[in-house]
Amino acid sequence: MAPINLLQFIELPRQEPAKIPVRVRIQEWGEIYGRYDAQHAAAQAARCIHCGNPYCEWKCPVHNYIPNWLKLIAEGNLFEAAELSHRTNSLPEICGRICPQDRLCEGACTLNDGFGAVTIGAIESYITDEALKAGWRPDLSQVKGTGKRIAVVGAGPAGLGCADVLVRNGVKPTVYDRYPEIGGLLTFGIPPFKLEKEIVKTRRALMEEMGVEFVLDTDVGVDVAFQDLVDGYDAVFLGLGAYTYMKGGFPGEDLPGVFEALPYLISSINRVMGLEQNPQDYIDFSGQRVVILGGGDTAMDCNRTAIRQGATRVTCAYRRDEANMPGSRREVTNAKEEGVRFLWNRQPLEIVGRDRVEGLKVVSTTLGAPDERGRRQPQPVADSEEIIPADRVIIAFGFRPSPAPWFSEFGIDVDEIGRVKAGPGSQFKFQTANAKVFCGGDMVRGADLVVTAVFEGREAAEGIIEYLGV
Ligand code: FAD
Ligand code: SF4
Numbered sequence: 001m002a003p004i005n006l007l008q009f010i011e012l013p014r015q016e017p018a019k020i021p022v023r024v025r026i027q028e029w030g031e032i033y034g035r036y037d038a039q040h041a042a043a044q045a046a047r048c049i050h051c052g053n054p055y056c057e058w059k060c061p062v063h064n065y066i067p068n069w070l071k072l073i074a075e076g077n078l079f080e081a082a083e084l085s086h087r088t089n090s091l092p093e094i095c096g097r098i099c100p101q102d103r104l105c106e107g108a109c110t111l112n113d114g115f116g117a118v119t120i121g122a123i124e125s126y127i128t129d130e131a132l133k134a135g136w137r138p139d140l141s142q143v144k145g146t147g148k149r150i151a152v153v154g155a156g157p158a159g160l161g162c163a164d165v166l167v168r169n170g171v172k173p174t175v176y177d178r179y180p181e182i183g184g185l186l187t188f189g190i191p192p193f194k195l196e197k198e199i200v201k202t203r204r205a206l207m208e209e210m211g212v213e214f215v216l217d218t219d220v221g222v223d224v225a226f227q228d229l230v231d232g233y234d235a236v237f238l239g240l241g242a243y244t245y246m247k248g249g250f251p252g253e254d255l256p257g258v259f260e261a262l263p264y265l266i267s268s269i270n271r272v273m274g275l276e277q278n279p280q281d282y283i284d285f286s287g288q289r290v291v292i293l294g295g296g297d298t299a300m301d302c303n304r305t306a307i308r309q310g311a312t313r314v315t316c317a318y319r320r321d322e323a324n325m326p327g328s329r330r331e332v333t334n335a336k337e338e339g340v341r342f343l344w345n346r347q348p349l350e351i352v353g354r355d356r357v358e359g360l361k362v363v364s365t366t367l368g369a370p371d372e373r374g375r376r377q378p379q380p381v382a383d384s385e386e387i388i389p390a391d392r393v394i395i396a397f398g399f400r401p402s403p404a405p406w407f408s409e410f411g412i413d414v415d416e417i418g419r420v421k422a423g424p425g426s427q428f429k430f431q432t433a434n435a436k437v438f439c440g441g442d443m444v445r446g447a448d449l450v451v452t453a454v455f456e457g458r459e460a461a462e463g464i465i466e467y468l469g470v
Contacts, residue, residue, distance in 0.1 A: 009048075031192070032334065036126045045074040050071070057105075059108035069084050070123060085128065086128075089451075090458060091450065094157075094200070106120050149234055150234060157453035161456070162457035189269075190301065234468055236438070253351060259393070294395070349363055401446065412433060420439045422440065428463035440457050440459065440460040
């Protein structure tokens with residue numbers, strides 16, 4: 001082991017794993033970042049200055065023990081780092097890849113102020129990737145079975161986080177999902193150039209080894225009655241996500257050539273994964289002029305998918321400026337590198353066309369005062385309308401929860417925008433108005449992040465364990 005160099009953060013600059021050159025990566029669907037080897041991971045981890053007040057840990061939604069596992073990696077203790085990393089995060093190799101670190105852990109790193117933050121995300125995914133390859137498996141030797149069984153509905157990050165904590169506490173989770181693979185939006189939403197699907201499949205195999213059972217291709221409420229789950233298990237966790245598509249409310253949204261973001265992304269993923277049922281399901285933008293509306297992660301994923309499909313021009317129009325967009329800065333940079341043209345401060349007024357899309361009418365905006373959530377509101381500029389020519393338009397304005405028709409029958413309360421009410425105020429963490437039903441992730445907080453869904457799933461599992469009294 002090399003002696004500790006207290007000035008490593010000055011002598012060695014922040015260095016992320018190399019990216020695949022643009023001309024190559026836009027011809028492919030794989031992840032665009034390379035991976036560290038042990039030497040580079042240790043050197044980058046040793047840049048952590050152990051500042052005493054780890055702001056990174058506070059800012060990380062699952063409160064990872066970041067400086068501790070960085071130290072273990074700097075010292076070459078891969079398996080201990082993997083064990084520690086899994087104490088707080090159920091999907092560390094996935095969060096390490098797709099968390100918006102610039103807004104979370106790395107944004108809060110003391111070194112971010114002038115020296116370059118420690119590459120926390122890249123090291124987090126390195127730990128699990130390499131430990132699994134080297135034969136590490138979670139240590140469940142101390143787990144004692146409780147005889148309790150829980151139905152988890154939804155195999156997305158929230159459901160997986162919940163199942164992980166349950167199984168580590170001797171409670172048997174059976175995870176139901178309507179899709180043929182686990183992951184929720186990790187598999188059927190986020191494109192493979194951000195997260196290769198093999199990573200999710202490896203996690204599935206690991207969870208099965210740990211004792212988690214998956215029942216896939218099963219729509220709860222259709223193929224299995226929710227009543228059967230309530231009757232057949234000691235409690236139920238719901239992590240159903242948020243799938244109600246938000247429309248723009250302007251003319252032309254129903255013209256042929258206008259698409260919703262998720263069906264577009266899923267059609268592309270199904271083709272890449274070989275899951276396509278019918279070639280006609282594929283939405284192909286090759287040779288088209290495409291306009292994507294929105295400024296979040298979903299919009300960025302649509303932009304970069306259209307580039308890979310061979311669209312002749314991809315324009316992303318967003319109604320605020322670059323500094324006020326909700327998506328990850330890293331993904332905007334990647335999209336720009338790949339040839340996406342951004343039009344900031346453009347608000348859509350109408351999708352124009354006679355019997356199919358011909359263009360998008362927008363008005364320029366300036367930003368007014370912040371609203372009650374602190375977001376500056378776009379104000380239209382008089383006489384600034386223009387038409388952007390387009391053959392295809394995607395509306396990527398985000399999603400709202402989609403309360404199931406059977407919620408009310410089971411006393412599961414929702415708020416005015418469909419989010420399930422699951423604490424505060426309930427006796428146990430993330431318990432709904434029905435004492436036997438717990439809930440977390442996008443369906444409780446509204447569409448958000450993988451890491452926040454994992455956190456809520458894990459917290460709900462703790463609530464369930466307390467409720468069971470085991
Ligand atoms: P989901 O991931 O939506 O999982 C819910 C699961 O429940 C699904 O598998 C669904 O099939 C299943 N289900 C629903 N109803 C039923 C039923 N009745 N019966 C059986 N199964 C059911 N976050 C990031 O942190 N970084 C990113 O880069 C990022 N990019 C994104 C890109 C896109 C295109 C989208 C749409 C989202 C992105 N997000 C990103 C957000 C992130 O994916 C979500 O916040 C997260 O997946 C929410 O997890 P969840 O478990 O609550 O729901
Ligand atoms: Fe950073 Fe996300 Fe990992 Fe937390 S889970 S340390 S926020 S990359």
